[in-house]
Amino acid sequence: MTFSQRANVGLRKVPSWLVYLVGGAIPFWSLYLAATGGMGVEPINALERELGELAILTLVIVLAVTPFRRLTGISLVMHRRALGLLSFFYVLCHLLVWLVLDVQDLGRVWADILKRPYITIGMAAFILLLPVAATSNNWSIRKLGPVRWRRLHQLTYVISVLGVAHYVMVQKVWEAKPLAYLVIILVLLATRIELPRRLSPAEKG
Template identity: 55%
Template structure:
């Protein structure tokens, strides 16, 4: 038995509900950090940033599940739906902190989206993720059939928009947003069929 086989055997014993409980605990912990002074002199900005980065990390993790299975045999497929919903959870938390605690005046929401391109890009990513979250259940899979897979490919442009949103937020040159965007692009390129790469190179 290989190491990957052993890891996959251990993963099969991990209940999905435990993944939800552990991974979603980050938001209340960060909120507590904010009110207790653990997020610096601007706790709202710190909370907003940390939640956004968590959303991006889980988005990258979700995109990595299929390549990890294909390339190294690590099977995390049973957690893919949970990772997707946890991503949306952190996106919603990030959006709520910005709208309610940072912006505070909800009447200015539309004007902020129009005025600031990075917000427009982030909102576009959020809008693309809404139907994915709504249809992440067995009933939707049965009802939509083959269309379900097509619909859930919206995660690809949503991921790119999320990476661009983070890059646009960066003040000055920062390597981290570029790394996230590069990883997202790489994880999407890996999904292209090998034959398509051969045709392009021919």
């Protein structure tokens, strides 16, 4: 067996529930740290950033599944749904921390959504995530049919660009880490572009 075959056998042995359990526990662990002084003297901002970064990191892994398989033969595809739903969960936690702990005022939350471009963009990404997360199940694939379902889930591309734009824009300066995420996401999206295939001499006839 080649290395990638062995890796695939190993990966398939990891049960989905374990991915959900470990991934789902991370925000609770962060919340515990933030509440007990493990995230520094200003834990609200630290927690908010941590959850946002976790969401974008998970989204990058989701986008990398296909190019990574093409490149290495190692497939994470059986865990892609779990990773996608976890990313949605992290975004939801990030949003709740912003709303409940940070801004603390629904009127101001609404004003910020309308007034601050980076928040408008982040909120647009969240709203687009809703139908994608809601249809991340076998029943929806059957109901929608694979073509429509796949088209709907290509919203992930738009969501990732909006999400990383939100991340870049929230900084006061052009910071290296968000810009690196932006480049990685653009490269991962570029691998989806189907270049027009040059006809071989035989095909030209």
